[in-house]
Amino acid sequence: MMFGKSKKLLGVVGALMVGAMVFAGCGADKAASSSGSAALEGKISASGSTALLPLLKPAQEDFQNKNAKVTVNVAGGGSFTGMNQVAEGSVQIGNSDVNLPDEYKDKGLVDHKVVVEPFVFITNKENKVTNLSQEQIVGILTGKITNWKEVGGDDQQITLIHRAKSSGSRATISEVVLKGKEFTDNAVIQDSNGAVRAAISSTPGAVGYVDAPYADDTVKTLDFNGVKYSAQAIIDGKYPIYGYGHMYTKGEPTGAVKAFIDYIMSDEFQNAQVEKLGFIPINKMKK
Secondary structure: OOHHHHHHHOOOOOOHHHHHHHHHHHHHHHHHHHOOOOOEEEEEEEOOOOOOOHHHHHHHHHHHHHHEEEEEEEEEOHHHHHHHHHHHOHHHHHHOOOOOHHHHHHEEEEHHHHHEEEEEEEEOOOOOEEEEEEHHHHHHHHHHOEHHHHHHHOEEEEEEEEEEOHHHHHHHHHHHHHHOOOOOOEEEEEEOHHHHHHHHHHHEEEEEEEEEHOOOOOOEOOOOOOOOOOOHHHHHOOOOOOEEEEEEEOOOOHHHHHHHHHHHHHHHHHHHHOOOOEEEEEHHHOO
16 A cells, blocks of 8 residues: 555656656746847947948938847948958948958958949039040049040030048049059049039039949939940949948957848848949849
């Protein structure tokens, strides 16, 4: 009889232990699930390319709306400023229009190529010229052509307005258009795409280059080699003036920084926003 009672007691204790283990397991799964879905939080700082600002400002707003505990601060300053600051750790993301230069390749920077950046040449609206060949543009940028009458326009001095050496936009034009030739020193230098546009719109005879989203009805956009700029012209290989927008991080990003970059590269943002903002999704470029 005692043996039978002991057996029953052991059975009850065993059942209770199994139940406790199951309950504990469920509790652990719930905790893990809760931890895995924890809301993002923190501050993200980014600086650099002003060409990317028309893309990053809306992305910043969208991302903050989706993640109320995250604050994103995006500033300009130029591509090389962005790369310098992320390399030294003063910002978490360095935005740039250029591939990583050799002098930065030992800084531990990771490249996240996020978008295609088209560039256009713009001039004052009163200028009669509507098209420039590559040879003519090179002549203007190098200072060999100084009057609009030399390219079919009025007898008017050309005022070149463009960016400083720290600019990725300038580096892109140097690589794609000048192909090794040097810019003339006889130019007015501005610190952003927006400032270039504003100066050209108010200066008769002015010409310069900006990221395509900055070209509005305050200036005239020039055709290049007889081709009018459009996103499709770039995709089809007919319009060559473009670069890629990069977001550099110091090492592989984590947390909110990774989530912000992932959002910009997501189909949701690339397909719904990028073209509306004047850029081209990377996945649309022909191989």
